[in-house]
Amino acid sequence: MTQPSDAGPTEAAPQAGTAPPTRPGRQLLAASVGNAVEWYDWLAYTFLATYIAAEIFPKGADNSLVPLLSTFAVFAVGFFMRPVGGLLMGAVADRSGRRAALTVTILLMGGSSLLMALTPTYAAAGILGPVVLVVARLLQGLSVGGEFAASTTFLVESAPPGRRGLFSSFQYVSTTAGQLVASGVTALLLASVGDVQMQAWGWRAAFVLGALLSLVGFWIRRGAQETRSAGQLAAPRPGLFEALRSHPRESLLICGITTGATIAYYTWTSYLPTYAQVNVGFDKGDSLVVGTISLAFFALLQPLGGMLSDRFGRKPLLLTFAIGFAVLAVPLLRSVTDSFMSLLLVQCAGLVLLTGYTSVAAAVNAEVFPARVRAAGIGFPYSLTVALFGGTAPYMGTLFKDLGHPDAFPFYVAGLCLVSALVYLRLPEGAHKPLER
CATH class of the missing domain: 1.20.1250.20 (MFS general substrate transporter like domains)
Incomplete structure (x- = not known):
């Protein structure tokens, strides 16, 4: 690391x-x-x-x-x-x-x-x-x-x-x-x-x-160029589970890095229109328009976040994302009304914060593992965490609603982001050091 x-x-x-x-x-x-x-x-x-x-x-x-x-x-x-x-x-x-x-x-x-x-x-x-x-x-x-x-x-x-x-x-x-x-x-x-x-x-x-x-x-x-040399590829090949066996701490670190981010990502990019429809009766057609505008805005933010991380480091952006969501997820989701502008502002505000993670996620994950097991080391714990916390976001939101506690879902999102914030605090800064190849 x-x-x-x-x-x-x-x-x-x-x-x-x-x-x-x-x-x-x-x-x-x-x-x-x-x-x-x-x-x-x-x-x-x-x-x-x-x-x-x-x-x-x-x-x-x-x-x-x-x-x-x-x-x-x-x-x-x-x-x-x-x-x-x-x-x-x-x-x-x-x-x-x-x-x-x-x-x-x-x-x-x-x-x-x-x-x-x-x-x-x-x-x-x-x-x-x-x-x-x-x-x-x-x-x-x-x-x-x-x-x-x-x-x-x-x-x-x-x-x-x-x-x-x-x-x-x-x-x-x-x-x-x-x-x-x-x-x-x-x-x-x-x-x-x-x-x-x-x-x-x-x-x-x-x-x-x-x-x-x-x-x-x-x-x-x-036509792309391989990023690993012929000598590196000719070296003894890592086993399928070598990254997990040899780097358990790093594997858990990927899970911690991803937990809050994946629930926030799927909530704000996929589930938020449904959340607005279910909880405040927002118009379905309008919610799709809001989602499209917000996602286009989100895509434009990414390079800016990446460049800021190259200049000031990954941790400031990660902490801005995680602490921002831990503090603001509840008031933001509670402020959603059946107004078009309300949902647009809430979605865009959340995506600004989320950019602190998404713009640097690939770099942060790659900086955790050595090159020999980097792809598998990232791939399995990341995808497993996304499945457990990101893929279940709509289910959890609906479950809280069915149980009669729709207001609990924002606290669930905030809590997971707080967990990741604690991980980011202890994460070594890797922006200004060469990547192991």
Whole structure:
């Protein structure tokens, strides 16, 4: 793990023979475009779920396995396959190189999206339709879980000296771009072909587009430069669980770094519109508009946060995020009304604070582990924490509402952010020290 440097705000030069790639712009493009495509494919399912369910999981299906498989498709990927993907694809990145892992993840995502587009309806193939869809979604979960591990290490290792924070910020620039494109394509298709044709075939077109975009991402990534040398890749390969066995403290540290951030991220980027609808009767259409505006604003903030971290360090931004949410999550969520401007201001305010984490997350995680096990070391504990605390955010919010205590959810968010704040206080500053390669 890195320690603070006395060299001041300028990062020292990397050690001999471990210089970052010579084409950082191409590296940034390869990671960002591919990651945006990954998240487009992953999130398109969310936006199109109602159309898919009507064709693949129809109401009144006579086979009792259909609703069971529908539930499995929703939950198994989010709570199982992403951590598995983080572990397996992280191991590929550590053993065979970051570029190899990025190639595998984007081809896997493209193939699974094409499979989803070709899924037969329940009317045409019976139980085979839901089975194919579940397999496709599980493969998508494997891919997106591995993407974070591989692209995080690739981005940060590709950064020129003194620019790790800036490069790190593009992790969430591209993730947010993928989410916006998925939302926009869904809206465009619906406006172009109408609800009936959208139900019949339009939803499939979105996944065909995702498969084609994956080929574009694959082509761009093929021209990227590997961030590990031939000698490093020829060294004895780490075991699948070596990062966990050899670096248990660092693995737990990744969990602590991520806990508060993932609940805040999923609450403010995904669940907040539903929270407003359920608790104050906010208009559904208006909430989608607010979400789109807020996410575009959020994407623009990321490079600024990354550059600030390169100048002043990661810890000031992390602590601003965590303490800000610990103090303000409750009043912010309680201030949501059925006013358009109210929700917009609350969402944008939370995303400003959240930028303190998202803009530096890749750099902070990469600075925790040595290069030999960096991808797998990040991938598994990060994805597991996201599954436990981020993926369950909508469930917890709904649960508190059903139990008659909707006001408890903001305190839940604030409490987890306070836990991460305590971790950040003890986290060594790694911004101004060379990254181990």
